[in-house]
Each structure stands twice: as structure tokens, then as C-alpha cells.
Amino acid sequence: MASLQRVFGKNAAYLLIGPAAIWLALFFLFPMLSLLTTSLSDPAGNPITGYDLTWRIQNYLEALGDYWPYLLRSLLYAGIATVLCLVLGYVLAYAIAFKAGRWKTVMLVLVIAPFFTSFLVRTLSWKLILADNGWLVETLKALWILPEDGRLLATPIAVVAGLTYNFLPFMILPLYTSLEKIDPKLNEAAADLYASPFQRFAKVIWPLSLPGVVGGTLLTFIPATGDYINAELLGSPNTQMVGNKIQALFTTASDYPHASALSVILMVMIVAMVLYYVRKAGTEDLL
Amino acid sequence: MTRLGRWVGKHLMITLGLLVLLYMYIPNFIVALMSFNDASQSRNLYQFQGFTWDNWLNPCDPLGMCESLRVSISIGLAATLVSTIIGTLAAFALVRHRFEGRSTMNLVLFLPMATPEIVMGSSLLALFVAAGFGGQLGFWTILIAHIMFCISFVVVTVRSRLGGLDSNLEKAAMDLYADEWQTFWRITFPLVFPGILAAALLAFSLSFDDFIITNFTSGQTVTFPMFVWGAAQRGVPMQVNVIGTLMFLVALGAVIGGEVMSRRRARGRVRAAS
Numbered sequence: 001m002a003s004l005q006r007v008f009g010k011n012a013a014y015l016l017i018g019p020a021a022i023w024l025a026l027f028f029l030f031p032m033l034s035l036l037t038t039s040l041s042d043p044a045g046n047p048i049t050g051y052d053l054t055w056r057i058q059n060y061l062e063a064l065g066d067y068w069p070y071l072l073r074s075l076l077y078a079g080i081a082t083v084l085c086l087v088l089g090y091v092l093a094y095a096i097a098f099k100a101g102r103w104k105t106v107m108l109v110l111v112i113a114p115f116f117t118s119f120l121v122r123t124l125s126w127k128l129i130l131a132d133n134g135w136l137v138e139t140l141k142a143l144w145i146l147p148e149d150g151r152l153l154a155t156p157i158a159v160v161a162g163l164t165y166n167f168l169p170f171m172i173l174p175l176y177t178s179l180e181k182i183d184p185k186l187n188e189a190a191a192d193l194y195a196s197p198f199q200r201f202a203k204v205i206w207p208l209s210l211p212g213v214v215g216g217t218l219l220t221f222i223p224a225t226g227d228y229i230n231a232e233l234l235g236s237p238n239t240q241m242v243g244n245k246i247q248a249l250f251t252t253a254s255d256y257p258h259a260s261a262l263s264v265i266l267m268v269m270i271v272a273m274v275l276y277y278v279r280k281a282g283t284e285d286l287l
Numbered sequence: 288m289t290r291l292g293r294w295v296g297k298h299l300m301i302t303l304g305l306l307v308l309l310y311m312y313i314p315n316f317i318v319a320l321m322s323f324n325d326a327s328q329s330r331n332l333y334q335f336q337g338f339t340w341d342n343w344l345n346p347c348d349p350l351g352m353c354e355s356l357r358v359s360i361s362i363g364l365a366a367t368l369v370s371t372i373i374g375t376l377a378a379f380a381l382v383r384h385r386f387e388g389r390s391t392m393n394l395v396l397f398l399p400m401a402t403p404e405i406v407m408g409s410s411l412l413a414l415f416v417a418a419g420f421g422g423q424l425g426f427w428t429i430l431i432a433h434i435m436f437c438i439s440f441v442v443v444t445v446r447s448r449l450g451g452l453d454s455n456l457e458k459a460a461m462d463l464y465a466d467e468w469q470t471f472w473r474i475t476f477p478l479v480f481p482g483i484l485a486a487a488l489l490a491f492s493l494s495f496d497d498f499i500i501t502n503f504t505s506g507q508t509v510t511f512p513m514f515v516w517g518a519a520q521r522g523v524p525m526q527v528n529v530i531g532t533l534m535f536l537v538a539l540g541a542v543i544g545g546e547v548m549s550r551r552r553a554r555g556r557v558r559a560a561s
Contacts, residue, residue, distance in 0.1 A: 013384035017392055020377035020438055024395050027435040031410035038413040047421050088307050095304025109542055110308060114315045116538035118496055120515040121531040124523060125317040128334070168311060218401070226403025229498065233519060243405045243499075250409055250503065256416065263409045270403065 039260035047254055056257070063261040067245050071265070074241040077156065077231075078224035081163035082171075085220045086213065088164070089171035093212070094205075097179035111172055123162055123233050130158050130234065154236035162230035167223060171216040178212025179205070214281045222270055242266055315535060322528035342525045346533075349524035355514035356530065359495050362426065362510065366433035366494040371487045373434070374441025375479075381442070382449045399439045407436065408503035415504065424506030432504045433497060437490040444489060448482025481549075492538075 039059055041051035064071075096107045114122070129136055130152040140146035152158050182205065190200045228243030242262065249259035325339035347353040377396070381389065399407065411432050415421060420428065456478070460470040498512040505513060515527055 013380045013386040016376040016380035016384070017386070019373040020442065021392060021395070023373060023435060023438060024399070027411065027414075027431055028399055028407070029395070031407070031414040034414035034417050035406070035410035038417065047416050050417060050419070050421075088310070091300065092304045092307040095300045095307075099301040099304065105546070107304075107308070109539075109546075111311070113535065113539050113542070114311050115496075116492060117315055117318055117531040117535045118512060118515060120498060120512050120519070121318055121523075121527055122314040124515070124519060125314040125321070128317055128321070129313065131334070133334075165311070165314070222401055222403055226405040226499075228405065243403075246405050246409060247502070250412060256413060259409060260413055263406045266403065267406045270401075274401065 035260045035263055038256050039264050041257045041260075043255055043257040045256075047256060051257055059257045059261040060265065063258050063265060066258075067242065067262055070240060070242040070245045071269070073239070074225050074243070074266075075269075077160050077163060077239075077241060078221050078227075080160050081167065081224050082217050082221045084160070084164040085168050085171040086217060089168055089175050089216060090209075090213075093172050093175035093179050096176055097182075098184065108176070111169055115169060119166060120229065120233075123166065123229060126158070126162055126165065126234055127153065130161070153234065154239070156235070156239050158234040159231050159239045159241075162234045163224045163227060166227070166230060167220040170219040170223070174215035174219060175209065175212040178209045178215075182208045210281065214278065218274060218277070222274070225270060226266060315532075318528045318531045318535075321525060322532050324525050324528075326525050342529050346526050346529050349518070349526050351509060352511075352514055352524065352526060352530075355509045355511045358426070358508060359511040362430055362433060363491045363495040365430055366437055367487050367491040370434045370437035370441050370490050371483060374438045374486060374490075375445050375483055377438070378442045378445035378449055382446055396439045396442050399436055400443075404436075404497075404499040408432070408500040411435075411500070412503040422506075424504055425508040428504040428506070429501055429508060429510065432500050433494040436497070436500060437493055440489050440493060441486040444486035445479065445482045448485075449479055452478055484545075488541075 037053050038051060040053060040055050040057065041059075042054045042056055043051070043059065045051035092111070096104055096111070100107050128134065131137065132151050132153060137146065137150075137152055140152075141148060141150065146152075152161075186204050186208070187200055190204050195203065225241075226243050228241055228247055231239055231241045231244050246259050246262050246266070249255045249262065253259075320335060322342055323338050323340070324335050325337040325341065327339075327341070377392075380386070381392065411428075412424075415424060415428055452475070457470050457474055460474045461467075465473065496512065497510075498516060501510055501513060502516070509517070511530070515523065518524060518527065
């Protein structure tokens with residue numbers, strides 16, 4: 001790389017970063033701008049001829065007025081799924097980081113391996129697990145956990161379970177990276193000073209793993225909020241999330257302006273929540 | 288009490304951890320099982336009817352499935368190649384150079400990872416339509432989109448490998464009269480290569496598995512996830528489970544093979560040194 005520096009002088013860095021910068025500008029930043037202008041266009045157009053930019057702010061009010069329950073539902077489902085992922089993911093990441101010994105690498109590979117099977121195929125298999133006459137529903141009914149006419153498929157439980165399952169690895173990997181850096185001697189030192197296992201966790205392990213907790217919850221919450229696959233395959237019309245609505249407005253209704261407005265609202269909501277959360281957690285260096 | 292506490296502390300977490308791992312594998316077990324399902328007699332495709340080898344023997348039976356697989360693999364390979372090159376160059380720039388706009392670039396690279404796929408997909412569609420390409424969505428628009436969302440992940444993966452590199456190795460090579468290119472190709476590149484390989488693998492799996500962004504940019508082109516999605520409305524052919532299981536086995540084989548090979552090479556190097 002130093003020879004590049006000699007030939008091109010100070011511009012070497014720009015030659016290297018150039019292609020990535022141009023690609024992301026053209027196909028990430030520019031589309032965002034396009035989304036913004038579409039969201040302010042007159043809905044009385046169609047995708048083939050395009051839409052006229054009339055600075056129609058009403059699109060936002062209409063989208064918000066019509067679809068706010070979907071937005072709330074998305075935040076609720078994604079929030080519950082994120083908490084469940086945090087609990088399950090913390091247990092597994094902790095076990096790999098501190099208890100797996102020489103099996104550490106094997107277990108890490110095992111965490112990632114299931115995800116080479118297409119995620120749509122895996123999500124569809126939950127349909128079978130949660131099916132009305134499946135063994136899970138029958139067992140829960142036998143244990144009186146589920147009422148006689150109860151079901152799992154097409155309920156919010158199924159959607160949240162699907163989200164939790166699908167985004168769990170996004171939680172585990174950052175948690176593991178954080179936990180793995182903690183010196184086990186700190187834990188031993190706390191034990192020598194008569195800290196109970198609970199105190200050791202609350203005062204030593206948990207605070208030191210916070211960067212992983214913040215990273216993991218963001219990587220889980222953001223994609224889960226925008227997801228519509230789980231709601232579509234495992235849910236019912238009553239469990240649709242904002243992603244379902246955006247997708248339907250774009251593809252079946254061809255109402256691009258309102259769909260774009262809803263997309264922008266979702267994006268702004270997520271950015272606002274992420275910024276607030278990161279500031280609150282005090283890990284701004286994450287960005 | 289303390290002995291019990293210690294036992295719990297020692298084994299409880301690993302037991303719970305293995306249970307979580309088991310939970311993550313339930314769908315894969317089901318997919319593997321259903322790949323042997325004899326669904327020829329019944330329309331209920333979400334129940335195991337009977338054992339058969341047929342699905343494995345005739346994986347391409349369902350109309351259009353193998354064609355969609357070919358589309359996905361071509362797009363995956365092309366997206367991997369381009370995004371790995373672009374992303375690796377960018378990672379070198381970010382780790383090895385100080386330049387104006389560096390922090391802006393870091394932010395721009397972070398954003399695609401923090402944006403919900405549905406927003407990226409819909410914004411690309413809005414752009415293509417606004418630019419008058421609404422009627423020409425297909426292979427190329429999917430490829431453009433896939434390269435876009437792979438770049439950030441490649442940069443992050445290569446950057447972490449490059450950042451952990453001991454720059455003294457390069458200085459030592461220069462002290463031994465290697466020129467810059469020799470140093471780069473003999474020292475830097477081989478050391479960074481595992482990171483580039485991991486990035487390429489990640490890029491391929493992201494591209495191959497993507498549904499949401501592809502759905503917005505595909506037009507009439509059908510990738511494998513699009514095929515599964517379309518089939519899910521009518522009932523998924525059992526051969527989909529064969530492909531799912533096969534992908535899992537190939538990927539696992541590649542990871543294990545790579546690990547064994549790197550260990551053997553490391554052992555060979557130790558032997559050569561002694």
C-alpha cells in the first residue's frame with residue numbers, strides 16, 4: 001500500500017475508499033433521498049410513469065393516521081422478542097465464553113451453522129412445530145397450559161417466537177465478543193471478597209458486558225421491527241406488523257407515496273430510539 | 288450449601304446454554320426430517336406422512352426451483368466478488384490511512400447495517416422507479432442491491448482482521464530489503480486473507496438468503512428465497528427441504544474442512560521451523 005502512496009501521493013486513500021463511497025452514495029444515500037421525495041409526492045400517479053413531487057405533507061398524516069396500530073405492534077413484538085433474545089442469548093454466550101473450555105470454537109461454529117439453511121425454509125418449519133394438531137399444542141393442552149380450543153399458530157405468540165428464533169444469533173455474537181474479553185480473574189477476585197454469585201454477576205460481569213448488550217439489542221431490535229416474514233408466515237391478519245403494510249402498499253396497492261411515508265416514519269422512529277438508547281447506555285463510541 | 292452452589296455454578300450455565308443451542312437446531316431437524324417426507328399422497332404438507340428417498344433422488348422435480356437456485360447462486364457469486372473487492376479496499380483505507388472525511392465514511396458504512404431491510408428495499412424501488420427503470424427490474428437491479436448491503440459487512444470483517452495485525456512484521460520485512468509490493472503480497476495479504484475469506488463467506492450467505500430487499504428489486508426474476516415464498520402460499524414442495532439440508536451440510540463441511548486445513552498447515556509450519 002505504501003507504493004500506492006508513492007505513486008498517487010495523498011490520494012491513495014481516496015482511490016481505495018472511492019468505489020465503496022460511490023456505491024453507497026448511489027445505492028444507499030441516493031435511494032433514501034428518492035424515498036423522501038416519493039413520500040412527498042402526489043399519490044395520483046403510478047409506478048410506471050412515476051409520481052409528481054408536490055410536497056404533499058398530508059401523506060405522512062394519512063399514513064400515521066391509518067397505520068399507527070401497525071407501528072405500535074411492530075415496536076411491541078420486536079421489543080418482547082429482543083428481551084427474550086437477550087435472556088436466551090446471554091445464557092448461551094456466557095456458557096461459551098466461560099464454561100465451554102476447549103469446545104469454545106466448536107460451539108461458536110454451531111451457533112452460526114443453522115443459519116446456512118435458508119431462513120424462509122426454517123421459518124416455515126415453525127409452522128409445523130406450532131401447528132394446531134402438532135405435538136407441542138397437544139402437550140400444552142394436556143398440561144392445561146393452553147385451553148381446549150387454544151392454538152399457537154396465527155397468534156401473536158407465534159410471531160414473537162419466530163422473531164426471537166430468527167434474530168437470536170445477532171444477539172449472541174456481540175454478547176460473546178464482550179464476555180470473552182472479561183478476565184475470569186475479576187470474577188475470582190470478587191468471590192475472594194465474599195461476593196455472592198448474584199452480586200458477582202450484577203457488579204462485575206453484567207457491567208463489563210454492557211457494550212455487547214447494547215450492540216446485541218440494537219442488532220436484534222432494528223431488523224425485528226422492520227420484519228414482515230414472521231408475521232406473514234406465522235401470524236394472521238390481526239398480527240400484521242408495519243413491514244407487512246409497507247410491503248403491501250408497494251407491491252399490491254402500488255401506492256408508493258404513502259408506502260414511502262410509512263418507511264420514512266419507521267426509519268425516523270428507529271434512529272430516534274437508537275440515539276436515545278445509545279446515549280442512555282453511555283456507549284457512544286459504538287457508532 | 289456452598290458445594291451445591293458451586294456445582295450449580297459449574298454445570299447449570301453450560302446445561303442451559305446447550306438447551307438454548309438445541310432450541311436453535313429444532314427447525315433444522317424438522318427440515319432434515321421433512322426432506323424424507325412422502326407427500327405424494329396427501330395435500331397436508333405440514334405433517335410427516337411416510338419415509339421416502341424420492342425427494343433426494345429427484346431434487347429438481349418442482350417446476351422452476353432449480354432454475355431459481357441457479358439465479359441465486361449466480362447473483363451470490365457476483366455480489367460476493369464485487370463487494371469483497373470494494374469492501375477490502377475500503378477496509379485498507381480506513382485502517383492504514385488518515386484522510387479527510389474518514390469519520391463520515393465510517394458513519395455511511397455503519398448506516399446500512401442499522402437500517403431495516405424494508406426501508407432499504409423500498410428506497411431502492413423508489414429510486415429505480417423515479418429513474419425510469421421501473422419496468423426493467425431483474426437480475427441487475429438485484430445484484431446492485433446485494434452488493435450495496437454486503438459492502439458494510441465485508442468492511443467490518445476485514446477491518447477487524449487488519450486492525451489486529453502486528454505492523455512490526457511489515458517493518459521487519461522492509462528491514463530485510465523487501466520492497467513495498469513484496470511486503471504487501473508476501474506478508475500483509477497472507478495475514479489478512481483469512482479475514483477476506485470470512486468476509487466473502489458472509490457476503491455470499493447474506494446475498495443467497497436475502498428475501499426482503501430482493502422482493503423489492505426483482506421484477507419477474509425469481510431467486511431461491513422468492514421461490515420458497517411463492518411456494519409457501521400453495522404448499523412448499525418437499526424438495527425445498529432437501530436444498531435446505533444440503534446447504535447446511537455443505538456450509539458445515541466447508542467450515543470444518545477449513546479449520547482442519549488451517550490446523551494441519553500450522554502443524555506443518557511448526558515442523559518446518561524445527
